[in-house]
Amino acid sequence: MNRVITINLNGVAYQLEESGYEQLRAYLDHAARSLEGNPDKDEILADIEQAIADKFRALLGAYKTVVSTKEVAEVITQMGPVQGAGGAAPEATPAAAGGKPADSAQAASDAGTSRPPRRLYKINDGAMFAGVCNGLSAYLNIDVSFIRIGFVLLTIFWGTGALVYLVLAFILPEARTPEEKAAASGAAATTEEFIRRAKAGYYEGMKHFNDRDARREWKRKFRQEMRDWKHGFRRQMAGNAAQWQQHWAPAGGPPSDHWASVGLTLTILTWTRLLCLALAFYAAFSLVTHGAVFGLALPTDIPVWLGIVGIFFVYHFLTWPLKMMHRSIRHAHWGYRRLAGPLDGIVWLAFLVVMVWTADHYSPAFHTWLQDLPPSIHRGMAEVKEWMARR
Amino acid sequence: MDFNEKFAPITKGLLEFLVLKIIAGDKVYVPDILQQLSATEFATQEGTLYPLLSKMRREQLVDYEWKESESGPPRKYYELTAKGRAQLRETMEFWQQINETVKSLGKK
Structure with missing residues (x-):
């Protein structure tokens, strides 16, 4: 249809x-x-x-x-x-040849000024951690998998990927409204562009009607069309935004009207996540102290901190569905909690500080790595600069 | 060798001449012209023909009149002006000369 x-x-x-x-x-x-x-x-x-x-x-x-x-x-x-004047009138070549590039330059500058102003956001729908890769993917119009692979490679070879990710995760605002989500990939501005062009077409059309009734009819139809189109677009954006939540809502049990059962589900979800977190903590702890997780030894050529990052990667990967379920239930029953985002961020930040402190305190390897961090960041920056200069 | 590409300037330049010739035959509207050209090396499209016709009208070689059609809105029927007929005659003569030049050159 x-x-x-x-x-x-x-x-x-x-x-x-x-x-x-x-x-x-x-x-x-x-x-x-x-x-x-x-x-x-x-x-x-x-x-x-x-x-x-x-x-x-x-x-x-x-x-x-x-x-x-x-x-x-x-x-x-x-x-x-x-074909314009130049195409069909060979004898007018000098003027036409002069006119043509100017036309295309004009068109190019038109396109340049109306280029959608994209904004870099974190996008939480379908995110693995904080949605940084998702946001970058929308911003750069590159498949999110490539961005993720890029980050992982950066982490493995220079150790900067995780750091950059963390910094971005704290700095970037999160795209919450459909408008913000659209702005992340420049779609909203494309809408503007579309409307602008449609309007231009509208005035172009108006010129062809001498008859007042015909003009009025054309005006009416045009307005209605634009309205329909705008509504359709809004609906679609809202639909996209809601899709994930709808997707997960049935998984959290049929949306029940009983507060008790919702509370119970939420409690179970929360405790499951907490348990996973405790397990991750324990895994990180045993990795630092014994160099092994549940008897699985870390290969000697992989530094301990990378093992920790790996553990939390796995943790997020495993608890991500739980998180989405939690969120969808919360959305369905309490509406949107504005405080939830910053609160989660603070908890996550506190958790990170505790992690780093623990690692620094108990692991000499991590301690020396932390001492080396400023110079290695410096090196990383220098490499990036060199790379930029070579381009 | 791609003749179409190599001789594109020639076919383009000759198109105006041929359109004059077609219009000289009878009053025609654009689909007629396209149809007559379609089987030849000079097959073209509305996107090219309408700008060409408007240019020829500006140069007062052709003119058009609106005619009711039994199916749909009125159509523009093109015809030659006196200036257009004169230009067609001159171009025909020039074309004959070119033909003879082509034939005579290189012949013993």
Whole structure:
């Protein structure tokens, strides 16, 4: 099932599938751009629209009232790219050649100024720890797995990955609202861009109607379309944001109205997590004191601190579903607790401080590593600088 | 060797001449022109033809009139102006010359 958008081509309404509409919009925008400066621009665009309308009409019948995306693409291919003054008038080459690069430069600078302002956030949906990799992945538009692998490699070879991660985890704000989540990947601004272009198309369309009624009709349809589109987009974003929670909600038992059973589930979840935490603590402790976890010895070439990081990696990995369940139940019954985020952060920070203190106190290896930390950070920075300079 | 690519400037340059020739035959609207060209080496598309026609109209080589059609909105039918006919005649003569030049060169 696809959404359908009604468009007005020279006074006749056609219904297009949504992505087909976007393709057509892009084609006409591009046509308008390449005809920039042509005195007959409006007339040519009207002719082009009429030709498209004729082709659409040939495709439609009594039992087929919507033009599919595929058909729109075929029609666009048939139409061919609209060539500006330079393309069709070989004798006007000097002027046209002068005009063309300026046009594309203009288009490029247009694209540059309206480039979505992305923001770096932590994104908790589907995160393993704090969502730093997720946020980076959205920001850089790279698959999250590659970012994670990058961090792990950085940690193994230079020992800086975990540190960078921790720093980012504390510094970055968390994307909570759908708008923030969209801003993380620049989607919201793309919406702005879309609206801007649609408006440009709207004024372009207005020029073709001399008749007042036709103009009013075009205005009304355009407004309704934009409203529908905006609502659809909002709904979709909210849906995406809620997806994880919905996904986990049934796993925490059917959403029950009895406070007692919710409380019981929460208590069990909390105790399970606490137990896991205690186990992780014990594992880290035994790793530091005996160099082994539950009888599993750490290979000699891996430093102790990396073992500790590994343990907490495993801990988070195992308790992550529990965390999500917990969160979804809490959301369902108490709404959103604004304090929960910072509180979790403080607890986590305190925990980290205790960990480092314990490790420093009981493990000579960790102690010397901690002493070496500033110089090694320095080295890491120098390496990064060198790498940047080489590029 | 790709003829299409190599002779693209020539086909492009000749397109205006051929469009003049087609319009000289009868009053036509754009789908007619495209259809007549479609089977030839000069097959083209609306995206190219409409800007070309508007340029030719600005140069007063062609003009159009609106005609009602039985199926759908009125259509633009193009016809040659006096200036267009004169240009067509000149271009035809020039084309004959080129043809003869091509044939005669290199021949003993």
